[in-house]
Amino acid sequence: MIWEVFRQEKAKEYHTHVGNVHAPNAELAKQYAQIMHARRKPAKSLWVVPKDEIRTVDADEPGIEMGGTTQKQYRWA
Template structure:
């Protein structure tokens, strides 16, 4: 990610934790450590003893890859996903109401004669 200056002995590590088995990992904090084993111990001491967690990840910041500016431009072009949203189908409710209004009800169908046309009898 960022190239912060360290004295060469310490490296920056990012700490992620998971509060329960169904939860997602969340970034908690960054720390300086001489190696990954020490970073893990420091993360446990600084975080796990205070917060209930089921898992913890400690990752060297240099191993985290971020998108380059030219890659972000590609994502912006691919960001038009309106066809995936259901808001585009809102007109169907109005169409369905119109269709239902045109449907025949049971009383009207029962009033038809055998030839399939409405009978000319008047009901009282």
């Protein structure tokens, strides 16, 4: 099973995708992620997520609007 790894270097920073690990379960995936992505360069936190659970939203899909869905004309002079 493939697990995607996201890393936060310092508090209040965003998590960024740093790669993936192959592991049969969540516990081993966490251990592999720590070894591969936090051993040499310390991290504040890691997110380890099953690849199958990650969903995408594409702005080009019919019926999908990214931002600007509420009327805010009153703000425009």
